[in-house]
Amino acid sequence: MKRVCIVDAALVTAFGDGLAPLWDGLLAGRGAIAPLIRFAADRYQSALAACVPDLIAIPGESLLVPLLERLLAQLGPVPADCKVLTATTKGGIDILEKLRRGQPCRSRAMLPGDLPGRVAARLGLADDGLNINAACASSTLAVARAAARIAAGQTEAVLVVGIDLVSEFVVSGFSSLQALSVEPSRPFDVRRSGLSLGEGGAVLLLMSEERAQRDGREMLGRVLGWGSANDANHITAPARDGCGLIDAIGRALGRAGLSAEAIGAVSAHGTGTLYNDAMELTAFGRIFGDRRLPVNSVKGALGHTLGAAGAIEVVLGLRSLAQQLLPPTVGLVEPEAAGRGLVAAVPQGFAGDYLLSTNSGFGGVNAALILGRTAC
Amino acid sequence: MLSARINGIGWVTVAGCGQGRLRQDFVLGAGELPQLSRADVFAQPDRRFGRMDPFSRLGLAGIAFALRDAGLEVWQQKRAVGLIAATAYGCLGTDCDYFDTVIPGGGALASPQLFAYTLSNTFLGEAAIRFGLTGGGMVVSTASAPGLAPLGLALESLSWGEEECLVAGICDLNPPAGVPEVPGVPPGAVFLVLERADRENVSSYGELQKASGGGYFLDGSPVGDVAELVARCLLTKNRD
Incomplete structure (x- = not known):
């Protein structure tokens, strides 16, 4: 099996462009969840979301297009033989909103398969690409598939793009499910009451170690393990016993050839909903036992970015490994009982070469990645 | 060369279920x-089907017929079977229906029931x-007709040892009004059980292979898309 590394990354979140403003903001305990001004949200359960600043689309086009451009503009060289995997749950859903409001739109951005073609065309890549939709684990699975292909020697380089928008479509939907928090979400807090939505994207360039060395690319970190599993329980709620997530983490550890003791920190999904966070803590309890290792969620700061969440959290996870520092869980005041000694409202240092990153989503999807330091 | 046995095939097309x-x-x-309707797919009452x-x-119907064909429909314990589907339009029709419940009341009448189905x-x-x-499971989409891409992904997962069995195929309704067309995407669901x-x-329909260069083969002969693959599998089975 080939060793898989990440050699480039790009990021756009409600904190702005690039990793620096997000990392600094998180370490300072700041959040970017703010009153929505993109559309009238006064009829919804919450009028808060974490929107990317200065995102403006040309008339008739989706906001996804300028967001994607801001991401791709950050990238260094992308090899021409690179494969493309994108991940989005709703893509250019704002185009469909316009269409249903009677505004003719010819943009193809609403089509699920439009995004990979846009990425390939913009970067001049030969591959047609493929979009993966696995709800809020979409980009986690895209990273997993990219890593698996490289590890198996099927390709040497894969570009993963995870991206999703804040839209009235999605805000109204989560509001109808009574899943939104009226205040900025508070993952793993005893008084958490729902999620806050966010938007953004991340791009990751994965390569085999040989290719990275041949191309003289600097390694940001490694992808060592991946796994996914369905809990076969409910289409919008997680299995309370965490069986799907436990299975996914087990598969990821097995792929990496590691035991749970090797994991130094966990970047959790941590949406701030009652059932998701409880399920995750149950799963982590099963995996790690009584061990108290640092666990965090960034969704109290940058909102739940849906299909982009996994990729964004990988970028953060790589920085965490490099600095041996897990950002705080913004919004956390009093941890859920099962999370005491795991989650914290302040940055947590750790010593270890491996970080577990997990995401779960509608349809019973659970996914796990194990990231490693460059030196491991 | 990636390969797997085709052990079940099910479909819903304009010509009916099979x-x-x-x-x-x-x-x-x-x-x-x-x-x-539920009766087209399941003999017994199903609480969920009518709400979907x-x-x-x-x-779901396409997957049910494929699993039934493979003798895998009935179960007592959960099984590690993966699911991969390709779609051009996904649930855009449901998206339209859902957003039409949002517009009239400024969001106050948004349907949670429909929203739950606005993920492909x-x-x-x-x-x-x-x-x-x-x-594991995922839905994949490409800018053009998917060809055999979902089956190729399933072959990958099998070869990597991630699953022992996958149900993979295509699923599309006709596109809603106003949505750009993707050429070469007929409506229907066609799923195959790969092991x-x-x-x-279970007598297999044959061996599906994918060459490292990307071409697909059924028992050594090239095959271009799902329709051709299924037709050839059925021809083989009818000769048995």
């Missing part, structure tokens, strides 16, 4: 799909619940 071993006619083409959106009913992968979750499938090896008491 399973490979029932020797029913298979036609994947343009037209209107049948309105699926048309896209999920279509996909929701029907995979329905299939996982109905059939106790705990393997690494033959199973006892």
Whole structure:
């Protein structure tokens, strides 16, 4: 099996462009969840979301297009033989909103398969690409598939793009499910009451170690393990016993050839909903036992970015490994009982070469990645 | 060369529902799909089927027929079977229906029931619940017709040892009004059960292979898309 590394990354979140403003903001305990001004949200359960600043689309086009451009503009060289995997749950859903409001739109951005073609065309890549939709684990699975292909020697380089928008479509939907928090979400807090939505994207360039060395690319970190599993329980709620997530983490550890003791920190999904966070803590309890290792969620700061969440959290996870520092869980005041000694409202240092990153989503999807330091 | 045994085939097309071993006619083409009721798919009452959106009913039906054809429908314990579906339009029709509940009341009348089906992968979750499938699952989309891409992804997962068995195929309704067309995407759901090896008491339709260069083969002969693959599998089975 080939060793898989990440050699480039790009990021756009409600904190702005690039990793620096997000990392600094998180370490300072700041959040970017703010009153929505993109559309009238006064009829919804919450009028808060974490929107990317200065995102403006040309008339008739989706906001996804300028967001994607801001991401791709950050990238260094992308090899021409690179494969493309994108991940989005709703893509250019704002185009469909316009269409249903009677505004003719010819943009193809609403089509699920439009995004990979846009990425390939913009970067001049030969591959047609493929979009993966696995709800809020979409980009986690895209990273997993990219890593698996490289590890198996099927390709040497894969570009993963995870991206999703804040839209009235999605805000109204989560509001109808009574899943939104009226205040900025508070993952793993005893008084958490729902999620806050966010938007953004991340791009990751994965390569085999040989290719990275041949191309003289600097390694940001490694992808060592991946796994996914369905809990076969409910289409919008997680299995309370965490069986799907436990299975996914087990598969990821097995792929990496590691035991749970090797994991130094966990970047959790941590949406701030009652059932998701409880399920995750149950799963982590099963995996790690009584061990108290640092666990965090960034969704109290940058909102739940849906299909982009996994990729964004990988970028953060790589920085965490490099600095041996897990950002705080913004919004956390009093941890859920099962999370005491795991989650914290302040940055947590750790010593270890491996970080577990997990995401779960509608349809019973659970996914796990194990990231490693460059030196491991 | 990646390879797997094809052990089950099920479909819903404009010509109706079918399973490979029932020797029913298979036609994947343009037209209107049948309105699926629970009785078309399941003999026993199903609490969930009637609540589903048309896209999920279509996909679940295709998967159900494929599993039934492979002798895998009935279960007592959850099984690590994976699910991969390709779609061009996904649940855009449901998206339209859902957003039409948002517009009139400024969001106050938004339907939570419909919103739950505005992810293209929701029907995979329905299939996982109905059939106790705990393997990985995802819906994939490309800018053009997917060809055999979902089966190629399934072959990859099998070769990497991630699953022992996958149900993979295509699922699309006709596009809603105003949505750009993707050429070469007929409405329908066609799913195949792929396994690494033959199973006892199940005679395989043949071996699906994918060359490292990307070409697909059924028992060594090139095959271009799902319609051709299924037609050739059925021809083989009818000769048995």
